[in-house]
Amino acid sequence: MLKRWRNADPAFKAFLLGVFFLGINSGIISSAFNNYLNDSFRMSSSQRGFLEFPRELPGFLLIFITGLLAALPVRHWAVITSLLTAVGVAGLGFLSPSYNTMLIWMLLWSTGGHLFMTVESVMGLRFAKEGGHGRRLGQISGMTNFAAIAGAGLVWVLARAAGPKLYQWAFLAAALASVVSAFLFARMKKSAEDSAPGGRRFVFRWKYKWYYLLNILFGARKQIFLTFAPWVLVTVYGANPALMAMLSMIAYFLGVVFRQAFGALVDLIGERKMFIADALILLVICGGFVFSAYRPFLYSLFILDNLMFATRIARTTYLNRIAEHKADLSPTVSLGVTMDHAVSMTIPAAGGLLWAAYGYKSVFIAASLLSVAGFLAALAVDDGRGRPGAAPAAQPVTPD
Numbered sequence: 001m002l003k004r005w006r007n008a009d010p011a012f013k014a015f016l017l018g019v020f021f022l023g024i025n026s027g028i029i030s031s032a033f034n035n036y037l038n039d040s041f042r043m044s045s046s047q048r049g050f051l052e053f054p055r056e057l058p059g060f061l062l063i064f065i066t067g068l069l070a071a072l073p074v075r076h077w078a079v080i081t082s083l084l085t086a087v088g089v090a091g092l093g094f095l096s097p098s099y100n101t102m103l104i105w106m107l108l109w110s111t112g113g114h115l116f117m118t119v120e121s122v123m124g125l126r127f128a129k130e131g132g133h134g135r136r137l138g139q140i141s142g143m144t145n146f147a148a149i150a151g152a153g154l155v156w157v158l159a160r161a162a163g164p165k166l167y168q169w170a171f172l173a174a175a176l177a178s179v180v181s182a183f184l185f186a187r188m189k190k191s192a193e194d195s196a197p198g199g200r201r202f203v204f205r206w207k208y209k210w211y212y213l214l215n216i217l218f219g220a221r222k223q224i225f226l227t228f229a230p231w232v233l234v235t236v237y238g239a240n241p242a243l244m245a246m247l248s249m250i251a252y253f254l255g256v257v258f259r260q261a262f263g264a265l266v267d268l269i270g271e272r273k274m275f276i277a278d279a280l281i282l283l284v285i286c287g288g289f290v291f292s293a294y295r296p297f298l299y300s301l302f303i304l305d306n307l308m309f310a311t312r313i314a315r316t317t318y319l320n321r322i323a324e325h326k327a328d329l330s331p332t333v334s335l336g337v338t339m340d341h342a343v344s345m346t347i348p349a350a351g352g353l354l355w356a357a358y359g360y361k362s363v364f365i366a367a368s369l370l371s372v373a374g375f376l377a378a379l380a381v382d383d384g385r386g387r388p389g390a391a392p393a394a395q396p397v398t399p400d
Contacts, residue, residue: 009127010189011127014184014188015127018181019143019144019181020143020146021184022144022178023147024173024174025151025174026113027147027149027252028154029151031151031241031244031249032166032171032244032245034230034234034244040167045355045356046352046355048352049228049348049355052223052345054107055107055110056341057107058107059117060341060345063202063334065334066334067331067334070331074330075123075186078188079182081112081115081119082112082178082182085109085175086112086175086178088105088108088111089178090175092167093169114337114341117337120141121137124136125316125329134265134317135263137263138261141310143256145251145255146252148248148255151177155170155241155245160242166241202335203332204335207322207324208319208322210318213377214381215339216339216340217377219342219347220343220344220367221370223347224351225367227348228363229289232298233247248306250303251302254303254307255310262274263310266317270383271383272378274314275374278311279375280375281304283368284301285304286365286371289301289360318383
């Protein structure tokens with residue numbers, strides 16, 4: 001591994017190290033954010049659901065944000081991502097005396113995080129060799145998980161040592177990690193990419209319809225489990241910050257290996273089978289939250305669902321394979337994220353109302369319907385394996 005690292009392209013090494021420090025930020029925030037909201041603002045389940053509307057708004061606006069940035073190289077997008085995230089989380093920790101003020105900083109942090117979804121996908125494809133796109137994306141995603149272990153571990157330590165200053169110290173560390181990632185992204189040389197991601201601000205093609213639909217379904221599924229699965233553990237089963245950090249650490253630790261294996265498996269057997277497996281696993285997870293009150297089992301389901309977020313790798317490689325032009329990738333990934341968030345902005349509010357009216361189990365019963373829809377959509381996907389006339393993959397841009 002050390003030999004491969006020494007021989008790797010310098011631009012890729014700078015990118016991967018930047019991903020590592022941004023992953024530390026992600027591990028801290030994902031481990032502490034729900035407890036931060038509960039401890040700082042004493043929100044109800046319906047209020048927590050409605051909060052996802054502004055938190056996910058930058059994802060919905062991503063197609064417009066990337067349109068404004070279309071003239072800039074993607075490596076510059078990465079720097080902007082890190083700086084926005086750093087300012088946002090620092091504001092959450094030190095400049096949020098009220099709920100309304102917190103929303104401003106949350107929007108900045110969220111904008112950075114959502115912009116990186118496009119950066120990670122596009123840069124990952126550009127650093128990949130033909131036939132190894134899933135493997136490369138899995139490596140990058142695995143690095144994020146490896147770094148997030150450190151972030152979640154820091155929250156676990158601070159939860160036991162920092163007392164009421166937990167969130168300030170944790171968010172300060174997250175902000176500093178993002179600043180370091182910005183510096184590393186800025187060190188990527190121009191030869192690692194095109195001068196700009198193709199210059200296209202908006203792309204919509206009927207050929208990409210199943211990619212769009214899969215993103216929409218994932219937006220609904222994702223938001224239920226980002227919002228309500230941890231909220232159930234925190235408010236119904238009394239999970240404290242140290243426990244949530246420990247669960248996150250386990251998920252991240254397993255994800256280091258799982259996401260790389262997932263990416264390699266996508267290359268081996270194709271995206272269609274991975275989409276089908278994801279839908280069936282989601283059905284099991286929903287059933288567990290509805291029918292079981294055994295905490296270790298629910299903790300396991302929470303970890304499993306975190307691992308299955310790796311299906312974004314399959315969606316990205318699917319788009320790369322069917323894309324008509326490589327210049328379509330950045331705007332189409334951004335449009336997919338926008339479609340994802342058009343749904344995920346409204347689902348939590350609806351879920352919060354459903355929870356308030358019928359209890360939390362009703363939210364997961366509704367989520368089980370998404371698994372059925374995802375299964376049907378997966379069946380419609382043509383993985384193009386062994387079929388004459390299958391669409392060729394868009395050629396990756398490799399470093400000079």
